[in-house]
Ligand code: ADP
């Protein structure tokens with residue numbers, strides 16, 4: 001096996017013969033609260049790889065440029081190598097998580113419009129929320145890139161919201177990462193999975209029972225594996241339906 005390029009909390013990156021292509025291996029490892037809480041979710045690697053691959057492929061078909069190439073194995077994805085911008089882009093439709101903690105908004109409050117937020121991708125600093133001026137001063141992206149990222153994030157939100165709605169799932173919020181390919185083109189990168197999205201089952205009203213994402217692990221709600229499996233099943237069913245249309 002070739003030596004890994006980088007090991008993160010959820011994935012390992014391997015080089016390939018083509019320097020413009022990376023192999024991403026999705027791990028079962030789960031972390032929360034800036035890696036203070038660690039564990040494993042059985043089958044998560046394969047599930048997140050399958051969900052991400054399906055969603056990237058589908059977004060690509062709708063004109064969103066992504067890093068996705070293919071999925072040679074169940075837990076492995078080939079992607080275009082990009083220079084990841086050190087910004088975590090969060091889109092929120094409903095108040096949850098740190099937004100509630102920091103503002104006092106009640107969990108579950110529907111936001112008047114989708115909120116796009118930028119956080120610094122830096123575990124040592126605790127991924128702090130960035131203001132426009134902090135973004136400009138840190139020169140993490142050009143103003144044009146930021147505008148493009150925000151527009152892309154909102155478009156992705158529209159597509160994903162509608163998609164998950166058809167799955168009987170409410171898309172509460174999610175995190176995106178973007179990168180620049182060798183030609184300087186901005187691509188959607190990383191993953192879209194129950195690790196990076198808050199997903200609530202529309203059939204459940206109970207605030208614990210409805211959770212289908214990593215919050216089950218964060219908040220020790222149990223039945224983490226089965227929640228991830230149910231998301232995978234609904235996503236893949238929906239993709240198959242859209243293909244047959
Ligand atoms: P983290 O611990 O930072 O969350 P992950 O384990 O989720 O990391 O992912 C590993 C790393 O891969 C992350 O730093 C992520 O930004 C990076 N990455 C994702 N897609 C690409 C890509 N196409 N090219 C290069 N790096 C990527």
Ligand code: MG
Pocket residue numbers: 008009010
């Ligand atoms: Mg990650």
